[in-house]
Amino acid sequence: MERRSFFKTAGALAMAGAVALSAGSAGAQDKKFTIALIPGLTTDAFYITMRKGAEAAAKAVGAELVFQGAPDFNPVTQVPVLDAVIGKKPDAILIAPTDKTQLVQPLKKAAEAGIPVITVDTFIGTGQYQTGAGDADFPISYVASDNVLGGAIAARALATAIGDKGKVYVSNVKPGISTTDQREEGFKAEMAKHPGITVLETQYNDNDANKAASQLQAVYARNPDLSGVFGANLFSALGAANGVQQAGQMGKVRVVAFDAPGSIVDNINGGLVDMAIAQHPAEIGYFGVMAAYAHLTGNSVPTAIGTGFTVIDKNNLSDPNVAKFIYSE
Ligand code: T6T
Numbered sequence: 001m002e003r004r005s006f007f008k009t010a011g012a013l014a015m016a017g018a019v020a021l022s023a024g025s026a027g028a029q030d031k032k033f034t035i036a037l038i039p040g041l042t043t044d045a046f047y048i049t050m051r052k053g054a055e056a057a058a059k060a061v062g063a064e065l066v067f068q069g070a071p072d073f074n075p076v077t078q079v080p081v082l083d084a085v086i087g088k089k090p091d092a093i094l095i096a097p098t099d100k101t102q103l104v105q106p107l108k109k110a111a112e113a114g115i116p117v118i119t120v121d122t123f124i125g126t127g128q129y130q131t132g133a134g135d136a137d138f139p140i141s142y143v144a145s146d147n148v149l150g151g152a153i154a155a156r157a158l159a160t161a162i163g164d165k166g167k168v169y170v171s172n173v174k175p176g177i178s179t180t181d182q183r184e185e186g187f188k189a190e191m192a193k194h195p196g197i198t199v200l201e202t203q204y205n206d207n208d209a210n211k212a213a214s215q216l217q218a219v220y221a222r223n224p225d226l227s228g229v230f231g232a233n234l235f236s237a238l239g240a241a242n243g244v245q246q247a248g249q250m251g252k253v254r255v256v257a258f259d260a261p262g263s264i265v266d267n268i269n270g271g272l273v274d275m276a277i278a279q280h281p282a283e284i285g286y287f288g289v290m291a292a293y294a295h296l297t298g299n300s301v302p303t304a305i306g307t308g309f310t311v312i313d314k315n316n317l318s319d320p321n322v323a324k325f326i327y328s329e
Pocket of ligand 1: 047122177179180232233279
């Protein structure tokens, strides 16, 4: 009798436990989470496209997506936006940190307030999270393109376009941004395997296409035998291409672009740009939100999630499976 009642009690407890467990996770799943997405800047077609993917995922899991960012790619303007978002206590923050060092302390405030952080596109620290090493390993996950590989792809394309010889340079944003630093690193490592190519000093444009265009003309004036340029992000590429046109060097100075807004695709059509490496920003936004949702509902999440590229050139840009990766404006 006693034995029986023990089993009864144990069974009842086990049942209660099971109910409590499923009620717990069902409760988390039923909750309408608010997930904030803080882009590098709000007006960039790359982040506009990322937002669309994030919205699609938020809709799929019944979460609310809040998109809030600064008008330029700069820690000085991004940090106050981040502080304001932390003040609203969202359930999770997705952010493209505009500097790998300067955003560490501001993001730590979010983590200390109990808000999980996922970085999208760019990373802080080394980008290796949850390792127990360093002071920037606290984000849950990093969702992004393989930017070192992207730089290497750009270098190979440019080397082919210029017949494996001549002078080239990288038009880049500014040091300290994880993505564009890694693209330059991948580009230079690949170019080191091409002894006929000289890589000139990198030109930093502060994400200003006009500055990138003037720099192209200045580099060309100093190096009339310039063969090519790698624009390491949307504004760098657009500006470098405009500079080539203004210098009257279309077809002589070859351009390989990172990112694929409509304007770059028009330049491919017109022959000013040889190739664009389209990232998949919608995929980054989608998987960023899904990772946040998984974490918030008690599931484990990979510390790094890699997204793809589509290489666009004149031969494939009318293929709908390629054209779908042109960024939204
Ligand atoms: O290239 C993207 C992004 O990956 C990078 O981190 C910053 O620049 C862009 O947003 C393009 O402007």
